Amino acid sequence: MNEPRALKTEPGTIADSLAGVDHTLRRIEREAGSYRDRNGTIFYRDGRVFRYLSRRALANWQALDKAPFFQELRDQGRVVETHTVDARAEGLDLGDWAGIVEHARIPFVSYPYEWSFGMLKDAALLHLELMRSALSADMILKDSSAYNIQWSGARPVFIDIPSFEPLGAGEPWVGYRQFCELLLYPLMLQAYKGVDFRPWLRGRVDGIPAEEMRALMSSRDLLRPGVLLHVAAQAALQKRYSGGRRNVRGALAEAGFGKALIERNVEKLARLVSKLEPANTRTTWADYDRTHSYEEAELNRKIDFVRRAAATRRWRLAWDLGCNTGTFSHVVAEHTDYVVAMDGDWMAIEHLYRREKDRGSAGNILPLVVNLADASPSQGWRCAERKAITERGKPELTLCLALVHHIVISANIPLADFISWLAGLGTSLVIEFVGREDEMVQTLLANRDDQYDDYHPGVFRELLSVHFDIQAEEPLKGGKRHIYFATAKLDTISQGS
Template sequence: MQRRKEAVNYDGGSFRDPDGRVFLRDGRVYRGLSARGSEEWRALSQAAFFKQAVAAGRIVRSDERPAEAPWALVLEHERVPAVSYPYEWGFGMLQDAALLTLELQLAALADGFTLKDGTPYNVQFVGTRPVHIDVGSFERLKAGHVWAGYRQFCEQFLYPLMLRAYRGAPHAPWLRGRLDGVSAADAKRLLGLRAALKPGVFTHVHLQSRLQTGHEADSSDLRSELAAAGASPELVAASLSGLREVVAGLGWEPPASAWSDYGRGEHYSAGDLDKKDAFVREAAAGKRRLAWDLGANQGHYARALAESAETVLALDADASTHEHLYRTLKLEGPGRILPLSYDLADPSPDQGWAGAERTRLERRAKPDFVLALAVLHHLRLSAGVPTEELADWLKSLGAEAVVEFVAKDDPAAKRLLARKDDRYDDWTRAAFEAALAPRFETLRRAELSGGGRVLYHLRPKP
């Protein structure tokens, strides 16, 4: 057994498993396993369902590495291109991650295994493909065992999906505001009496709320009672199949919004569109590891970035726009674009235990190229972020960027200012360029028709 002397960079979200811990080294992802964890892994790695799921890309690929203290075994995992969280996913993404979890649990049960938990944090997306990344959450099935992760699945998957499907309420604020998700009692109150007859609500919400109220002091008592009642794997599988039908049957049709029908042709002549496309493609040419497209809309420029970037994060704050983009990208097949529902003015924070369990996007998916087309004026004129602070934030990303300045006399900017006083004296081309000058080298600049919109290709100064 080897002993490493350097400090171990443990992942801030992996501390709950007593039999393993994820750590990072030289840009690679490892998992240390205890003696018990290593025994479970060796049994799991030989299971037919597991081999099939890994081959299909549904479970992350893992390879054994030399053991090092204090671990009995070390695994190296294939690294996902970018880590995202369920409060950054739209309805379709959360639903697909839920279905993956249930389908893996059903396959595991048939092969004598089970999941310890039922959290969306065990799932990541590679493009639009969900992948289960926590091999330590599988264990061999014990006699009389029922799925210990059922409650967690309901709180972090099912209830948030029901809120959107049955009430039209966004799930992200609930998942971000409480990392453990929505309790059964809260789900019951939020869904209301009218929803009680909708598929799955009475069984998975009302009954669970009643059970949890009576057994909150020791939830293990409930599992013990169910196990003693003789819950066979077949009975558990039948219940899980019913739960899968409920999840698969949930639906949400994104309503039209100001941005869901916003095409890239708005406010541009055909000549300007061609000029803008050429500018972006020339600036983005060359190998990029990770690119961000801020305000991705229908994903035209994200697709352009994906021609050279290994991975593109397509960020958009509008829920309808994001949902349409995700559905479209799924139909196009496996790709390099990961669409996230993300508000730049209210971004995902560092939170959870010690502020490190879930981290902000810049820490877990730092870009080497950023595209900010027709988005910065929203942050200034709608969100009120000062121009100097916008420039500071862009510089902090440490990436080359293409940004677009939109003047206040542009129709799009006038719409933002229609119901407010214009107190944004620092939003002029001269002030914008003055803010960029000490922070970036301008590699190229291009004016679009009328001069109200200007493109900049920027490189951060040391």
């Protein structure tokens, strides 16, 4: 079941505004993306995440809740914490539903087309791990969508609890095709062809079809691990049964597609996925820690400024825009419940993810591949199945360090428009302006017409002052750069809410 926002929480929701009202009168908010599985649907109330269950789904959940393998996975944080809810005690109307469960909250929802290669790979491996565990208890995951996995920092967490179902005798793994299209094929695309999988996943909610993946594979690629079986054979099988009355699932069931076959397939897929690595690709900022233009003393001054700004209060959610490999994300994380670190360079995010993963704990930094000038839009059914980045929880603090010149000069976005967008978030801000004398700006301007009359420190400060109250500022690199800490003006916050 696809549920991209299954565990959304954010300040400023309807539930927040109704605090103190009797709970029987509080309004519930249905999850627009939770509709594909008719056996359960997500809704929110008071910042809490609930799920209605059908009679069948409730029976499956009650069996699952008692299963030792599931209890172990839940204790390890591999599946989302979930428990049964007394609808009457909560003042919730069951209607035609049989029961309700409550899920723990995920701090910030993300999508596979915002993940690095390593994140998608670990999501695939988690899914296969859950399949192995479920099969050992004669259960199975009926769905294999990448959207059923979210993140607690750098730790993948499975959220679609109703996907666990009893395994019927002779039943095939019906989620295999979905696993290939949304997890395996995107990984193969980047590992075998050096092609970024993110635009492909963003372009189609259901992933890469087998026939399209086959068309992308050359004859030589058929010799690569997994391509002949999971791509070519899959495409041929789907072509054979497309348009006919007899479906693949039925044919496999009739052939006696037993548990042992599924287990072997899962094991082979796990070995295949674990060996996949992105093709050799080096991007501009992958070595940021070694190639930034700051001397050590100046870098330490910048870090100290960011730390002092972050320490002015405790923040619930912070964004680090243009985070590179996360140097300043870690600084802000000391004073923030959760940090979403975004950069358009997937390799920089891959470095950050691997470092966070190596720390051995979930942490509170979520790395995402996001090009701010072309960020993920609202899309899917009724443009509500997948939410734009600003609709998934707005930040209380935002870092924009060494970013403005890329937005204005590289992306041709007017400075006033960018500052206005930041103000609309209602966020406090640590922002750096890189002057025209700086070598980084001179490099950007070297081979283009200088049409950026708005790109001057005076204009920048004036625009910033319109929307924000400047609390502190400091020159860097001998005045070539300036860094500011600013808080949103009250009228700006009220306009953006």
